[in-house]
Amino acid sequence: MSVVKPGLLAVEATRGVTLRGHQEEALAAIVRGLTLRPGQVAPNGLRVTVQMATGTGKSYVGAVAGQRLAPRGVVLVVVPTLNLLLQMMGSWREAGRAGEMHAVCSLMQKELPAGVLASTSGLIVGGWIAKAARGRRPLTLFATYASVGAVRDAYAYWAREKQELLPELDLMVCDEAHRSSGSVEKSWTVVHDQAQIPAARRCYMTATPRIWAPPTRMLKAREGAHQPLPEELAVSMDDVGVYGPHVFSLGLAESIEKSLLAPFEVVVLELRDPLADRDAAGRQPVPWGAGVGEAQDGSADEVPAEHLAAMQAGLLKVAAERGLKRTITFHNRTLEARYFSETLNQTVERLHFQNPEKYPEEIWAQWLSGEHSVDFREEVIGEFGQDEEDDGLSYRVISQCKIMGEGVDIPNADSILLMGRGSMVDIVQAVGRALRMKPGEGKMASLVVPVFLKPGEKPGDILESDSYGGLVKILTALRSHDTRMVEALAVPQKSGKRTTGRNAEAAFAPGEGGASGSGGTSGAGAFTLPVRFESDPGDDVLALFIASRVLTSETQLWREAIGHVRHWFKETGGLDVPYSALVGENQNFPLGKWLSDRRAENAAGELASWRVTQLDGFGMIWSVSDARFEAGLDWARVWAKDHAGSLAAPARASVGGYAIGTWLSELRAAAQVPAGESGALAAERRRALEEIDPWWCPAWPITWQRTYATARQWWLESDGRVDWAQLPAETVFEGEQLGRWVQAQCAGFPGLEEDQKDLLAAIGIEEDADLVAAKAAAEAKPTISRADRFQQGLAALATFVERERHPRVPRPHKEPLETMEAGPGGEEQVVVSHFALGTWLNNQKARRAKLSPGQLAQLAEHGVEWA
Structure with missing residues (x-):
């Protein structure tokens, strides 16, 4: 059973973290969904699911969320692969995560970062958890889905052998959480079991909460028409009882619309089957022999040389025509990846001889497999990211076998070659490799799909031919990333629309316009996926193909x-x-x-x-234009519902992808314009907003109103039973410094507006005479200049050095310091205070570039080395 006290302690480490707008919204949704309200109990732990398209930073959001939710707690991060485990450690450190980090996996010590231990022993893992919980020190454990059973064993061992219960995890983060679906690997579903691995909170993160299997086609004998069987899901995270509510969703198409990911196209290579047409492709000599390798069972493993040569020629043609720079080719077998790479330049030479103006004389080509060391992979990937200026090669191709799955980031790739073979989970992840880009790159990614036509089939005969099965699997994989994007292809488009990769959608949708209508950004409309063939079948035919082959009817x-x-x-x-x-x-x-x-x-x-x-x-x-203000008003109601009825949203706030903060800021500006003048807010719109929150546009700073709303929410969720005087100053709730704010209101009560006093009195916050007097005394006390403060510090340092014989002042140390101040009768008297010497000296070091030469010399006289 999990009971969490309301409020979260602030963490210094997360203050310097910079998140993009969509990441901030995702983080806010996670924190809200995983924060128990006052007195609330969650017997099965709190759970939420976050869907973010591949390449939009979901792993980093999870790391920042972990730091916000459990800054001094025990966190378990579960990932599918060892490579991703190592990468995730870096992300969490980058997000400011402090404390020990250990790996629950089979990695050797030499493969881990310094200071990180690895074990799959329940005894050792349990010891890590118990030690951290006793000391309230942050601990982050990283496990794979295959090794997470060791955490289960730790809890079982402690209960069985030590006759005591290990403390529950403060947070479990399941990255690539679709892997935990029972239909994928039942043994991994232990991450859901509160009895075996107790956790106060679980955050499931994925790009693909549903992975579709292509619908099976059956032939109706009498009509001769293909009819799809009902669709089936290979993966589903729809069970709210297991995965919790979906608190945030950012699909592939929306990510492209927001320029978070590269727009992309599907390029279909319609090739003649070389086994049926020997002239379709030239067979290349096999570098290591006659084209036969050895399979794992010792049998002969034939390389489909003719097919691979045809794909090489087709890929090089696409690269030349579209100006591709870096391509990743995906293979199911290492031998095939090696052959493709080591013979690729032979095909380049042949094409260059035939057309030297179109094709280069040489390209960069390399292959990778799971048998290569991590160092070698990094070296190859580094060379892959180089430019033509580095080695004179204008095109680069990595042929790989099953090493670029979840979490492997190669942002320089602008294209991939996929054959539509393997499991849907693998294909879905492969598709994500070409879709990552750095903000502002503005690149177009290409998914190249080879199709081998049988004798008699013509390019573009997509309805009649069975040769397009690989394309069906690729489009089905894309559907797992974004259902809307693929299903939009089933609607015939106007001529020319689809070739641009954009359509004219959403010119009036929420997220555009000014104070009169909505917040957010205007600009490009929704992304429409271009599917390009050698012979264009036409939009109507493509729509029917998508509906009958990828979707149901x-x-x-x-x-x-x-x-x-x-x-x-x-x-x-x-x-x-x-x-x-x-x-x-x-x-x-x-x-x-x-x-x-x-x-x-x-x-x-x-x-x-x-x-x-x-x-x-x-x-x-x-009529969309008539609904623009209403759409913003609807989102305002959503925001108010989650924030104690308040519309005091920060300017950068968003909800459901809608820029509610910008929308409200623009409306407040319009509300300041006198009635009847241009730009003034209409009276009916003002009334509509006041019906939601009478104080949506207060006479005082909106920041005050926002923190007041947080205090009111605390008060409401405590059923009005709050002793504000006893609230700790460090209390933080919903991201606001609630404790310090309440003290400031009690101290500054006389200077507030009457309406502010009434609002505070309504939730039991009143004037505190002692705090008012202390505030007045502090304000009356003469301020000290920076120069005088520096001299005070020097005096304290001199006293310390004279006593201790060295200048190495501990950070927490405070040095007694005598100063002369005016007494009650006006006469000067000696006052002893405790000067925070350790903090002062540390601050001087941080700002030494701003210290004068004289000040540095004075510090050096007392033995300060850095001066």
Whole structure:
């Protein structure tokens, strides 16, 4: 059973951490979802799920969340691979995580960072946890899903052998959490079991909470039409009881729209099957023999030389035409990766001889497998990231076998070659490799998919041919990253729309406009995935292909949405749905946002007429401009619901991807404009906001109102039973320094506005005569200049050095210091104070660049080495 006291201690280490807007929103959602309210008990621990597209920094967000939620606690981080485990240690250190870090895995000591121990012994792991819990010192354990059973063993050993219970974990972070789904690997589901691994909080993080399996096709004999069987999920994290609510979601398409990831295209290599057409590709000599290797079972392992040579030629053609610089090719077998790499320059030479203006004379090519050492991999990846200026080679290709899975970051890659082989989990992760970019790079990534056509088949015959199975698997993998993006392809587009990779969606969607309508940024619309063929089959044919081969005959998302639309219409008699509305059994379907997307599609002429008619039947409201303010108002209600009815949001605050802070700031500015003048806030809009929060635009600083709202939330969740005078000064709640703020209000009560006094009195905060007097005395005390303060420090240092015979002052040390001050009768008297010498000396070192030569010389006279 987990009981957490309300409030969180502030952590100095996280103050310098810089997060991007979407990361801040994700962090706020995690902290809110994993913070117990006053008196609340969670027998099974608090749980939340966060979905963030690959490459948007979810692992780093998890690290910062761990530092916020458990700065002095025991945290377990679970990842799928040893490579990711090592990478995750660096992310947590970068996020400011202090204390010991240990690995619960099979890594050798020499493979770990300095100071990090490794063990899979339940006795040793339990000892780490017990020691940290006793001393209230931060401890971070890193385990793989395969080795996390050692943590379970630690709890079992302690209960069985020592007859005592190990303290529960303060937080468990499951990265790439789709791997913990029972349908993937049942033995890994121990991370969910509170009885075996007790944790006060669990945070599940993934890019792909659902991984789809391609629908099976069956042939209707009489009609000769392909009919899909019902879709099946290879992975699902929909169970709220196991994974908790989805508190934040950032899909692939939205990440591209926000320029967090590279826009990308799918390039289909339509190749002739070289086994059926010997002229389709030239077979290359095998570097190590006749093209036969040895499989793990000792049998012959044939290299498909003709197929690989054809793919090499096709890839080089795409690279030349699209200006690709760095490509990763994915292979299921090491022998195949090696052959592809070591014969690639032979194909380059042949193509260069045929067309020297189009193809280079030589390229950089290397291969990697799990058998290579970590140092060698890093060296190869480093060379892969070099430019033409470094070695004169304009194109680089890494051929790899199963080493670039979850968490492996190669941001310089602008393309990948995928053959659509292997498990859907592996393909889904491979797709993510080409989608990572640094902000501002502005690159276009390419997913190159080879297709081998049978004799008689023509390029573009995607409806009739069975040769496009690899493409189906790739598109299904993309659907696991973002259902909306792929299902949008099933809707025929206007000519030319799809080739740009963008459409005209969301010109009026929440997140754009000024004070009159919404917050956020305007600009490019929603990302539309380009799928390029050698012979364009046409948008209508592609839409039918997606619907019948990748999706079911009717998209699952549309069917689900229409079901919710029908229910809403039945309950309300219309379709006036707030943008923020979540519906469904688990309240996880964003009906308001889904309808907003359909409005944008209709405004751009991209929504099928029969779908327009279907929505019209439920009273669909198509005028987006009329709904702009209402959309912002809906998000304001969401914000107020989570913040004790207050709209005092920070300027950078966002909720559900909507920039609510900017929206409210612009409205407050408009509220200051006199009525009747240009830009003034309409009276009905002012009233609408006041219905949510009468103090949404106060006469005093909004920061005061925001902290007041936090204090009121504390008061409400404590059922009004709060002794404010006993609240510790270091208390932090919802990110606000609540304890210090309350003391400041009690001390400064006389100087507040009357309305502020009334608000404070309503929650029991009153004037404290002692604090008021102390504040007045402090304000009356003459201030000391920086120069005089420096001389005080020198005097204290001189006293210390004379007594101790050295200048090495401990950081906490305070030196007694005598000063002359005016007494009650006006006469000077000696006053002894304790000067924080250790802190002062440390501060001087930090700002030594600003000290004068004379001040440095004075410090040096007392033996201060750095001066």
